Amino acid sequence: xxxxxxxxxxxxxxxxxxxxxxxxxxxxxxxxxxxxxxxxxxxxxxxxxxxxxxxxxxxxxxxxxxxxxxxxxxxxxxxxxxxxxxxxxxxxxxxxxxxxxxxxxxxxxxxxxxxxxxxxxxxxxxxxxxxxxxxxxxxxxxxxxxxxxxxxxxxxxxxx
Amino acid sequence: xxxxxxxxxxxxxxxxxxxxxxxxxxxxxxxxxxxxxxxxxxxxxxxxxxxxxxxxxxxxxxxxxxxxxxxxxxxxxxxxxxxxxxxxxxxxxxxxxxxxxxxxxxxxxxxxxxxxxxxxxxxxxxxxxxxxxxxxxxxxxxxxxxxxxxxxxxxxxxxxx
Numbered sequence: 001x002x003x004x005x006x007x008x009x010x011x012x013x014x015x016x017x018x019x020x021x022x023x024x025x026x027x028x029x030x031x032x033x034x035x036x037x038x039x040x041x042x043x044x045x046x047x048x049x050x051x052x053x054x055x056x057x058x059x060x061x062x063x064x065x066x067x068x069x070x071x072x073x074x075x076x077x078x079x080x081x082x083x084x085x086x087x088x089x090x091x092x093x094x095x096x097x098x099x100x101x102x103x104x105x106x107x108x109x110x111x112x113x114x115x116x117x118x119x120x121x122x123x124x125x126x127x128x129x130x131x132x133x134x135x136x137x138x139x140x141x142x143x144x145x146x147x148x149x150x151x152x153x154x155x156x157x158x159x160x
Numbered sequence: 161x162x163x164x165x166x167x168x169x170x171x172x173x174x175x176x177x178x179x180x181x182x183x184x185x186x187x188x189x190x191x192x193x194x195x196x197x198x199x200x201x202x203x204x205x206x207x208x209x210x211x212x213x214x215x216x217x218x219x220x221x222x223x224x225x226x227x228x229x230x231x232x233x234x235x236x237x238x239x240x241x242x243x244x245x246x247x248x249x250x251x252x253x254x255x256x257x258x259x260x261x262x263x264x265x266x267x268x269x270x271x272x273x274x275x276x277x278x279x280x281x282x283x284x285x286x287x288x289x290x291x292x293x294x295x296x297x298x299x300x301x302x303x304x305x306x307x308x309x310x311x312x313x314x315x316x317x318x319x320x321x
Contacts, residue, residue: 029320042303044166045310048319052175060172061320 003125003133007106009142014080014101015149019156024093025059025084028155032063032079035148041065041077056086056096072129074110075141077148078103100152104145106137161272161283165299166306171264173317176246179258182316186236187220189312193305195222195234213260216240229276229291232268232302234309239263264313268306270298 036043046062061081068074080101087096108129114121125133153159191197204219218238225231243260279286287295314321 026320044307045169047170047172048314049170049172050174050317050319051172059320 002122003108003130005108007108007133007138009104009106009138009145010102014078014103015145017100017102017149017152017156017158018098019100019158020097021095021156022090022093023084023087023096023098023156025087025096027093028152029061029081031151031155032148035151036063036065036077039065039067039144039147041067041075056088059084059087068110069137069140071111072109073137074107075144076105076107077141077145079148079152098156102145102149102152104141106133106141161276163270163295163299165268165270165302167267167269169266169306169310171266171310171313171317171319172262173319174261176248176257176259177262177317178255179240179243179260179262182262182313183218183238185316186309186313189309190220190222190234190236193224193309195224195232212244214240214243216243225273226270226298229273229279230270230295230298231273232298232305233271234302234306235267237265237267239265262317266306266310266313268302270295270302 033043043063043065046064047060048062049058049060051058059081060083063079063081064076065078066074066076078101080103082099082101084096084098087094089095108125109115109121114124187198187201190201195201201220201222202218203221204217206217208215216238217240218236220236222234222236223231240263241261243258245256246259248255248257276283311321
């Protein structure tokens with residue numbers, strides 16, 4: 001398998017968590033947001049949508065974070081609250097349905113210094129740096145993705 | 161030269177809010193933070209009336225000069241669909257508000273000024289030897305400001321922040 005510009009860590013559709021029941025959305029949101037800060041990611045929100053509906057609110061939140069690990073490798077972690085449906089205020093938090101997707105990837109040469117040398121870029125990734133990518137970068141970002149996954153599951157009271 | 165930082169961060173609220181207040185306070189926030197003034201902020205304001213409802217498209221271009229060669233830019237785009245007035249009673253006080261789909265998109269970037277463009281052949285040398293490190297500081301500063309502006313709007317609309 002050749003290593004290109006980006007390397008996806010997550011399964012093809014991302015790590016999907018589905019849940020129906022009591023959701024403390026406020027705490028879930030705060031904890032997910034803090035996770036990015038605690039892990040030195042530059043955080044930004046691609047979307048924050050809320051629709052007020054009689055059957056309960058619909059919420060869509062798309063959070064992203066990037067971290068420059070060094071001059072060559074950048075990690076990107078994404079968490080998408082891909083429609084929290086029928087959200088109604090309950091005694092503890094809210095009642096509703098949620099689909100949460102977590103994704104992580106690595107970008108090589110994010111400063112585009114090797115842009116003019118595609119062959120050298122290929123050699124560097126697939127021969128010189130390959131071992132470090134497999135043994136260092138990959139496990140590192142994978143662990144971070146799983147850590148975020150555990151955090152979300154724990155907040156939803158799911159088995160980790 | 162343009163260095164993109166945050167592009168099209170979307171905030172969307174489907175429900176009731178006081179749009180006039182939101183519009184006013186967002187404008188004040190930009191003015192208070194020295195991003196332009198009322199006269200040169202608004203680039204586009206389109207209002208379409210469809211029966212009882214209105215559709216608005218507004219574009220703001222807020223700029224702040226950082227140095228002789230660079231400026232910060234925060235672009236705000238409003239898209240308001242199906243807006244109608246509603247009367248809300250809160251603690252016995254009646255208040256006119258607006259019901260609609262409110263969508264706000266914010267983008268921020270650093271842009272070079274004409275003085276930098278005039279450096280021509282010297283640009284690369286100046287960038288590599290003088291400004292490269294400073295650009296990172298500029299990006300950090302603009303990032304903090306943009307995120308604060310983003311939070312401010314979300315808080316106003318009662319969204320999670």
